[in-house]
Amino acid sequence: MRVSLMAVLLLATTVAWAHGPTRQKVTETVNIKAAPEAVWAKIKDYGAMQDWHPAIDKTVADKGNAVGSTRTLTLKGGGNVVEELESYSDAERKFSYRMKDPGPVPVTNYSSTISVKPGEGGGSVVEWRGAFYRKFMNNDPPPEQNDEAAVKAITGIYQLGLGNLKSLLEKK
Amino acid sequence: MTRYRLALTAGFAIAWIGAAAAAPFAYITNQASHDVSVIDLAQQRVVATIPVGRSPAGVVVSEQAGKAFVSNPDSKTVSVIDLASRRVIDTIDGGSGPVGIDAAPDGKRLYVADWYANALLVIDAATHRRIASVPVGIAPAGVAVAPDNALIYVANRDDDAIGIVDAGSLRQVATVAAGSHPFAVGLTPDGSKLFALNVLSNDVSVIDTRTRQRLATIGVGNSPYGVAFSADGRRAWVTNQHAETVSVIDVATLRVVHTVAGGAYPEGIAVAGQRVVVVSWMDDCVHLLDADSGKRLATIDTGRNPRGFGHFISAQ
Numbered sequence: 001m002r003v004s005l006m007a008v009l010l011l012a013t014t015v016a017w018a019h020g021p022t023r024q025k026v027t028e029t030v031n032i033k034a035a036p037e038a039v040w041a042k043i044k045d046y047g048a049m050q051d052w053h054p055a056i057d058k059t060v061a062d063k064g065n066a067v068g069s070t071r072t073l074t075l076k077g078g079g080n081v082v083e084e085l086e087s088y089s090d091a092e093r094k095f096s097y098r099m100k101d102p103g104p105v106p107v108t109n110y111s112s113t114i115s116v117k118p119g120e121g122g123g124s125v126v127e128w129r130g131a132f133y134r135k136f137m138n139n140d141p142p143p144e145q146n147d148e149a150a151v152k153a154i155t156g157i158y159q160l161g162l163g164n165l166k167s168l169l170e171k172k
Numbered sequence: 173m174t175r176y177r178l179a180l181t182a183g184f185a186i187a188w189i190g191a192a193a194a195a196p197f198a199y200i201t202n203q204a205s206h207d208v209s210v211i212d213l214a215q216q217r218v219v220a221t222i223p224v225g226r227s228p229a230g231v232v233v234s235e236q237a238g239k240a241f242v243s244n245p246d247s248k249t250v251s252v253i254d255l256a257s258r259r260v261i262d263t264i265d266g267g268s269g270p271v272g273i274d275a276a277p278d279g280k281r282l283y284v285a286d287w288y289a290n291a292l293l294v295i296d297a298a299t300h301r302r303i304a305s306v307p308v309g310i311a312p313a314g315v316a317v318a319p320d321n322a323l324i325y326v327a328n329r330d331d332d333a334i335g336i337v338d339a340g341s342l343r344q345v346a347t348v349a350a351g352s353h354p355f356a357v358g359l360t361p362d363g364s365k366l367f368a369l370n371v372l373s374n375d376v377s378v379i380d381t382r383t384r385q386r387l388a389t390i391g392v393g394n395s396p397y398g399v400a401f402s403a404d405g406r407r408a409w410v411t412n413q414h415a416e417t418v419s420v421i422d423v424a425t426l427r428v429v430h431t432v433a434g435g436a437y438p439e440g441i442a443v444a445g446q447r448v449v450v451v452s453w454m455d456d457c458v459h460l461l462d463a464d465s466g467k468r469l470a471t472i473d474t475g476r477n478p479r480g481f482g483h484f485i486s487a488q
Binding site for chain 1: 203204227229245246268269288394414415437453454477
């Protein structure tokens, strides 16, 4: 009990923007047998992530696909994640956003870009990449808040989403 | 005929430079592969990979000392690399979390920001012994030593301020307000102006080092992270990490004159003659840009998650 209280106090003293620990990154890609326009159409709505990501129950975005739009993702497993749109390009089929509140995701200062590019044989390549710090911003993190836990969580989110996107678009 | 002769002359010149152990070199810290890539900028290739401590971030080459110093935040040490042999010759206690690092221009001292201890470590660059741990502000990050070795500027990030440490008294003698979360700092070659890069307010605070007043605030791209100056001090280059651009600033007017492509998550930056070296953290490489046009000339692969946070260029 005393230990967890101390952990909470330590977290409270560091703002959600620290650089003491080491920034981590994850990049996941998937090849989809569907035209880039079709794939982009499925993911382009920043305010409708539940359309393609199976972990999301509901998305509410306050300014649609406009830069600065804040979306709240309600997770099926419980909890909310709040993100802000940093850049958006229909022409390049990509957008970038950063997390303002990671909710239950064990990361800090997370930013991400998702893009659709032409692949082989008229198909598409979707790339989802993220940069982030672990949740615990001081030295000597507990295992559930260390670098490995953060990388594992983000990798899991990307693989689940991209795998589902592929099955949705390749389904006949 | 003239063209042929020119080409022949150019060919000889290139061969000669190559034979004379071409300079300069870039020492790039790779945070995920725990090593330093030494890049020959003339040959545009990695000529050595030096294992260091865990998660190296900060780097400074001191040709006066004949060494490069690298901060390893996750092993809480500083690795000392001998420039001649390109080997680690010593490992120094780096306090609780060493980040930014700079050497005095005379090569006598090393200064290291100790992130968790809110201190500036002062280390003898010859003996590698710690001289002092000077209390500064909260979450010190970037460090810059004045050309006359007398003052050290440190970005006290969570205070939104720059601390000024006196090298003689070993005390923080003044602070100057910056923008939101200054991380990197850079001095013009003559030491007259300090650029503090504010990661959260997306701007650069320019401070007159004589009056210690803010001269200007220059808006740049999202998340400015690294700064470098041309040798003549006329131009500054700033990497914007989230915007993935480089802002080119005219130092006389303190205005952004160009914005060029910076690669994915550009971080450390340095100028080597006509080339600007930009570290791309996301793509595990450095890009070489032409200093006049900003055009990308070459891309060289590094280790994983390169940072190059500091003065990473060496003539040898």
